[in-house]
Amino acid sequence: MSNDVMIVEGCSTRVRREGQGEPLLLLHGFEGRDWPEELIERLASRYQLIIPDHPGFGASDDPKWLRSIDDLAYFYLSLLEQMSMPSVRVLGHSLGGWVAAEMAIRQPRTISSMVLVAPFGLRLPGVLTGDVFFWTREERITNLFHDSALAAARINNSSTKEELEQQLKNNYAAARLGWEPRFFNPTLERWVQRIACPTGLVWGDDDKVVPPSYVDVWRQKLPHAQPFLVKDCGHLVHIEKPKELAEIAFRALGES
Amino acid sequence: MEVYAFNLMPYRHLDFEAARQHRALWTVLPNTLYDPERGADLYQEYIDQMVYAASLGFDGVCVNEHHQTAYGLMPAPNLIASILIDRTRGTNVKIPVIGRALPLVNNPLNIAEEFALLDNLSKGRLIAGFVRGIGCEYHATGVNPAFSHERFHEAHDLIVRAWTEDGPFSFEGKHFNFRYTNTWPRPYQRPRPDIWIPSQGSGETITWAAEPSRKYPFIITFSPIASVLKYHMQYRQQAETYGYAASGSQLGWAVPIYVAETDEIARKEAKAHIEMLFNTFLKVPIEMLFPPGYTSAASLAANLAGRQGMSVQDQTIDSLIEKGTFVVGSADTVVRQIKEAQAVSGFEKLIMMYQFGTLPDDLARKNLQLFAEDVMPQLGRAG
Numbered sequence: 001m002s003n004d005v006m007i008v009e010g011c012s013t014r015v016r017r018e019g020q021g022e023p024l025l026l027l028h029g030f031e032g033r034d035w036p037e038e039l040i041e042r043l044a045s046r047y048q049l050i051i052p053d054h055p056g057f058g059a060s061d062d063p064k065w066l067r068s069i070d071d072l073a074y075f076y077l078s079l080l081e082q083m084s085m086p087s088v089r090v091l092g093h094s095l096g097g098w099v100a101a102e103m104a105i106r107q108p109r110t111i112s113s114m115v116l117v118a119p120f121g122l123r124l125p126g127v128l129t130g131d132v133f134f135w136t137r138e139e140r141i142t143n144l145f146h147d148s149a150l151a152a153a154r155i156n157n158s159s160t161k162e163e164l165e166q167q168l169k170n171n172y173a174a175a176r177l178g179w180e181p182r183f184f185n186p187t188l189e190r191w192v193q194r195i196a197c198p199t200g201l202v203w204g205d206d207d208k209v210v211p212p213s214y215v216d217v218w219r220q221k222l223p224h225a226q227p228f229l230v231k232d233c234g235h236l237v238h239i240e241k242p243k244e245l246a247e248i249a250f251r252a253l254g255e256s
Numbered sequence: 257m258e259v260y261a262f263n264l265m266p267y268r269h270l271d272f273e274a275a276r277q278h279r280a281l282w283t284v285l286p287n288t289l290y291d292p293e294r295g296a297d298l299y300q301e302y303i304d305q306m307v308y309a310a311s312l313g314f315d316g317v318c319v320n321e322h323h324q325t326a327y328g329l330m331p332a333p334n335l336i337a338s339i340l341i342d343r344t345r346g347t348n349v350k351i352p353v354i355g356r357a358l359p360l361v362n363n364p365l366n367i368a369e370e371f372a373l374l375d376n377l378s379k380g381r382l383i384a385g386f387v388r389g390i391g392c393e394y395h396a397t398g399v400n401p402a403f404s405h406e407r408f409h410e411a412h413d414l415i416v417r418a419w420t421e422d423g424p425f426s427f428e429g430k431h432f433n434f435r436y437t438n439t440w441p442r443p444y445q446r447p448r449p450d451i452w453i454p455s456q457g458s459g460e461t462i463t464w465a466a467e468p469s470r471k472y473p474f475i476i477t478f479s480p481i482a483s484v485l486k487y488h489m490q491y492r493q494q495a496e497t498y499g500y501a502a503s504g505s506q507l508g509w510a511v512p513i514y515v516a517e518t519d520e521i522a523r524k525e526a527k528a529h530i531e532m533l534f535n536t537f538l539k540v541p542i543e544m545l546f547p548p549g550y551t552s553a554a555s556l557a558a559n560l561a562g563r564q565g566m567s568v569q570d571q572t573i574d575s576l577i578e579k580g581t582f583v584v585g586s587a588d589t590v591v592r593q594i595k596e597a598q599a600v601s602g603f604e605k606l607i608m609m610y611q612f613g614t615l616p617d618d619l620a621r622k623n624l625q626l627f628a629e630d631v632m633p634q635l636g637r638a639g
Binding site for chain 1: 394541544
């Protein structure tokens with residue numbers, strides 16, 4: 001493995017690299033980069049993984065230009081150009097799934113196939129996404145998981161000062177991208193049908209952040225997309241069901 | 257010393273037992289707990305109290321803005337200010353609106369216009385307070401807290417220009433863009449109404465407010481006296497860095513004060529009401545109080561909050577007195593405390609929150625009367 005720092009659009013960006021083969025870009029959610037090693041290992045057995053911290057998150061810089069989801073989409077298109085990768089697979093979770101969709105409507109040929117795991121980005125009128133900025137720490141953790149034992153463990157595991165600062169940094173970036181309209185882009189709603197690549201839509205059946213009924217909005221706009229419902233699983237599919245997610249990714253992304 | 261009377265206008269008739277079933281008295285407190293019959297009477301009670309305060313010799317009577325809460329019933333403080341202006345017509349009583357929350361509106365010119373109108377109605381008695389609103393109000397309005405500072409500064413620049421530059425002119429910003437900025441009426445005061453900056457204290461705000469082109473009075477609100485004085489001294493140091501000496505009138509202290517016949521009576525009468533203010537009206541989960549980007553102090557606050565996730569631990573009247581967050585006692589006790597604090601930082605603006613929590617009308621009025629008769633004359637009034 002390696003941990004590279006790339007300068008993209010003036011932003012020092014932490015990018016972890018794993019595996020060999022055709023590239024697969026992993027885009028993390030609003031909680032920051034939290035892919036479990038089990039998932040990384042499985043995916044790295046088939047693909048060359050590109051695993052960044054988004055600008056504004058984790059160990060990457062927090063650039064002044066980061067103000068909306070558009071900025072993040074254009075940033076990743078620039079990053080791929082800089083890496084001389086004209087076409088990649090993408091797996092994006094939550095906020096990261098939203099970014100993948102935004103990239104795809106702007107430059108459809110850049111993404112050969114993608115898996116969106118409980119993505120934000122579209123609106124289902126009458127069904128609110130969870131208010132992640134309003135919830136207390138305990139509520140937020142509880143609502144991220146299906147498995148209450150996993151939630152309890154995380155709640156009881158008090159954060160270090162560094163971790164706390166990291167969470168605040170991530171939260172601040174997430175707010176700029178998704179506070180209002182709440183994790184939703186009306187432009188994506190109007191143009192999402194431009195996504196033509198093979199697309200997998202993965203949802204935990206007990207997702208309390210982006211309710212599973214959101215899959216219907218995506219399927220209406222993208223009739224070709226393939227839905228996968230993961231049983232006994234919350235918003236963090238990659239953490240609660242890494243093996244299942246890897247299997248789904250292999251099916252939906254195609255052979256390397 | 258300038259002395260002002262201030263009332264948040266809390267909904268003191270709240271069913272507190274029902275209210276405590278909810279996470280806070282903010283944003284999610286069902287408005288079915290507001291009874292319009294009693295609320296309408298309460299507005300009258302509070303307005304009459306403030307008019308009474310004006311008649312007692314206070315330099316001004318202050319209102320402020322809060323949204324979706326029983327903590328303060330003035331989502332549109334300028335409406336109340338307008339009434340106070342008319343009921344104090346012909347006097348020189350100031351009407352500070354401390355303040356309007358600039359980032360929470362999408363057209364700050366509305367605020368420029370309303371303030372200019374109030375300044376005309378009062379023939380120059382308006383004082384314009386500018387604030388960012390508290391964290392809960394970003395949940396209540398949907399405005400992105402991550403852009404709170406930016407929106408505040410940009411709205412401020414726009415409003416000051418609208419008051420002081422000849423219109424029409426165009427304004428080009430990140431958040432606000434206007435081809436035609438041409439505020440009718442212009443403010444009554446030339447070049448503009450005084451601007452105050454109420455704050456819980458922050459280095460960034462002090463640096464900005466003390467800047468020589470502004471020299472805005474900095475009003476520290478509802479904080480322990482040690483931090484009030486610390487921020488006052490920080491303001492003075494900042495002024496020196498800019499090359500001038502800050503005057504005492506640039507420094508203010510907004511504090512709940514209760515005066516009675518003796519220390520013992522004062523504590524007894526105030527206890528339940530001040531504890532209700534701090535332990536119920538102000539009890540808010542940290543996530544509501546410090547949404548992302550609202551303040552860099554969020555980090556500190558999150559640390560302090562720890563497991564419990566509440567911003568404010570339960571306080572007693574004794575702990576509030578000990579910290580100097582609440583000034584209570586006989587006239588002599590209250591005078592001594594104010595003078596001791598004044599001796600440290602030399603502040604010249606005292607904003608007395610004379611009504612707090614559930615304090616009823618008779619005690620609020622007695623408080624105002626005793627303060628005016630027995631405390632005010634001892635405070636070195638310029639009159």
